[in-house]
Amino acid sequence: xxxxxxxxxxxxxxxxxxxxxxxxxxxxxxxxxxxxxxxxxxxxxxxxxxxxxxxxxxxxxxxxxxxxxxxxxxxxxxxxxxxxxxxxxxxxxxxxxxxxxxxxxxxxxxxxxxxxxxxxxxxxxxxxxxxxxxxxxxxxx
Numbered sequence: 741x742x743x744x745x746x747x748x749x750x751x752x753x754x755x756x757x758x759x760x761x762x763x764x765x766x767x768x769x770x771x772x773x774x775x776x777x778x779x780x781x782x783x784x785x786x787x788x789x790x791x792x793x794x795x796x797x798x799x800x801x802x803x804x805x806x807x808x809x810x811x812x813x814x815x816x817x818x819x820x821x822x823x824x825x826x827x828x829x830x831x832x833x834x835x836x837x838x839x840x841x842x843x844x845x846x847x848x849x850x851x852x853x854x855x856x857x858x859x860x861x862x863x864x865x866x867x868x869x870x871x872x873x874x875x876x877x878x879x880x881x
Contacts, residue, residue, distance in 0.1 A: 745855040746796035749831065751863050753851055757788045757835050766790070766833060773863075778870045781844045789851045791834045791861070796825030803854040804836050810847035817841070843867045 755770035768790055775784060789804050800823055806816045823832050834853075843849065846869040853860045 743856050744795075744797045745858045745860060746793040746800060746825065746832075748853065748861045749792040749794055751789070751791040751851075751853060751861045753863055753865055754788050754790060755786065757790055757837075759835075766835075772865065774866045774868060775843065776868045776870050777843075777846075778872065780846055780867070780869060781842055782867075784841045784843060786837060786839050787841060788838070789834075789836045789853070789863070791853055792831055793823070793825075793834060793860075794831045795828050796823065796830065796832060797828060799824050800855055802834060804834075805852045805854065806838075806841070807850050807852060808844070808847070809850055810845065816849070 752768055753772045754768045755772065756768075758767040758769065759765075760767070772787065775782070802821050802823060804817075804819050804821070808814045808816055817838065819836055819838075821834060821836060823834060825832055846867045849865045849867065850862045851865065852862045
């Protein structure tokens with residue numbers, strides 16, 4: 741393992757990641773920065789954190805955390821993954837899937853990617869509560 745942190749080229753939150761082995765390409769489906777629900781808490785069926793990294797040195801341990809910024813950056817999950825960079829010019833994709841995540845309330849959450857304890861990037865995810873219109877509101881328009 742190395743202490744040299746890789747460089748992040750991209751980081752995306754999405755509902756699905758499809759990987760085509762023959763072409764070695766990834767397709768990101770339903771890119772997310774917001775989740776809208778009529779009520780909270782909600783259990784989100786499946787969500788992925790996808791990142792592309794370069795300038796890595798050998799085997800590198802990465803950690804993805806989901807934090808609740810409304811709750812003093814409370815860590816909701818912490819998942820580790822080890823990637824191998826064949827050389828510093830290589831681009832390595834990191835795909836971590838999470839099933840059945842619970843979002844307790846509307847507000848801001850962040851997926852954070854770390855290497856060697858160093859924060860590389862943070863991607864915000866906003867949870868909004870859908871406001872139902874009352875019959876009086878509907879009749880006014």
